[in-house]
Amino acid sequence: MLSKSTTSTKEVNYDLFKRNRSYLTDEHEMFRTSLQKFLEKEAVPNIEKWEEEKYTPREFYEKLGEQGFLCPQIETKYGGLELDFGFNLVLAEELFRVGVGTLASTSSSIIVPYLERFGNEEQKSKYLPKCVSGEITTAVAMTEPGIGSDLANMSTSTVRDGDHYILNGEKTFISNGINAGLFFVAVKTDPKAIPARKGISIIMVEPNTAGFSCGKKLKKLGQHSTDTVELVFDDARVPVANLLGEEGQGFYYLMDRLQQERLLIANSALVVAEEMLKSTIGYVKERQAFGRPISSFQNTQFEIAEMATELTMAQTFLDDLASKHLNGENIVTQISMAKWFITDMARRMSARCLQLYGGYGFMEEYPIARRYRDVAVMPIYGGTSEIMKNIIAKNIGL
The missing domain is CATH 1.20.140.10 (Butyryl-CoA Dehydrogenase, subunit A, domain 3)
Structure with missing residues (x-):
């Protein structure tokens, strides 16, 4: 029987896998080399274990942050490196190459940019440095049990109660639900809006919020090392200060x-x-x-x-x-x-x-x-x- 090391490619023509990417510089490739060395040490030996446990430990993301690999695009005043999007592409490539790409790449390069672009100064100062360090990873909550791509018809709703929003509803297929330290939750703040998409807002919810809980961990066909859960909001009280941008603009923020x-x-x-x-x-x-x-x-x-x-x-x-x-x-x-x-x-x-x-x-x-x-x-x-x-x-x- 051939060992699993038969995935070795000693006679493979590597020219096939060399891409002519003029937008990448020597700095991008230095970033890639450092990341590859890190992943070879910290991820590759553990992937089978994480697959079996259906979970990647938070410590892995903290180590990524300590080495400066997370959120490379964030401004230096928030602790980032203020690098171009090419570094995000390199980050995603190398994480997916070894098989742990979903969480760190999605949080750094897809979700955190919502906060960078639409958040106010207080929100950025509070959360962005922790995203860079790996203390906080993020998750976005759009999909619901009854809808898929039809976001305008979501049913998770909120009402204003003084300085708080009261959230009720459920979300599903939420990647990184167990590890996340900040959830970007799409909700209906105006259920009567016409068209319906104009009634959607994004509210940032922290995991220790009263009335908010993670439901069961979902069993999946693949990507086992990435936890995926349901979220439940039962009169969850969230400060109005956690509204991202303006009410009614959430759908457009997501599309942006x-x-x-x-x-x-x-x-x-x-x-x-x-x-x-x-x-x-x-x-x-x-x-x-x-x-x-x-x-x-x-x-x-x-x-x-x-x-x-x-x-x-x-x-x-x-x-x-x-x-x-x-x-x-x-x-x-x-x-x-x-x-x-x-x-x-x-x-x-x-x-x-x-x-x-x-x-x-x-x-x-x-x-x-x-x-x-x-x-x-x-x-x-x-x-x-x-x-x-x-x-x-x-x-x-x-």
Whole structure:
């Protein structure tokens, strides 16, 4: 039997996995190298344990913060490094490369920017330094048991009681619900608003808030090291000072960050696809069948050739979009294309790679089994593939 170290790639042509990213500098690559060394020491030896426990300990995020890897974009006056979005891309890439990408990347690069952009000075001073240090990780609560992408019809509501809001309702599929030190909760502050989206606000809720609790930890198909929970609000009292921005603007705040969020998801899916293909190429070169490596079989060569072609085309497209995003361009339509196509490509690739592993691909000791489970949700979160196609169709005039 081949050991799981057969994911080694000593004979793999690495030129396939070299991306021409002109927007990355030597400083970005130094950041990457330091992060890789950190993850090799602090994450890789523990991933199997975290998968079994279905939880990544808070200490891991605190260590990331201590080393300066979290929230690299935050201004220096709040303890950050005030770096460009390219560092967030590198952070997500390396976290997803080893398989612990969801929480730290989402908190640093998707959720915290809501506070940076729309929070007031008091809120920023209170929370941002703790986000940088890793003392606080964040979670965003939009989805409810009865709704998915239809956020305008959420039922979690709040009423004003003096200097407090009283929240009631439930949220589900909340990643990082156990670890989070700050929840960005989308609620209805005006249930009579027309259109309904104008009645949505975002309120920041701390975990020790009276009337607020985490429900059961949800059992998932994949991404086991990321805890996912339900949230329950039962007359939860939250200070009005925790309102993010203005009442009625929550829906628009959430939409404002979607281009960046979907770029990160597409880029993370691309990294996962690269790792799956890289390990599969290494495996088929070493695995023997009928007296020769299975890489010598025409079917194997055709499968690898097709996946390599799709991957290379996706790399070129996405790297161009990342450069444009860093330049401040509005590329919502193209980002929607990338999010849909690349996450779907990665999901299809996971099945194709697993098939090339044969029976061993079904064994947990081989990373392809975990990749197969983990990538399944990527075409769903951050906007489903169907929503992406709706956006594309609308924006091209259909």
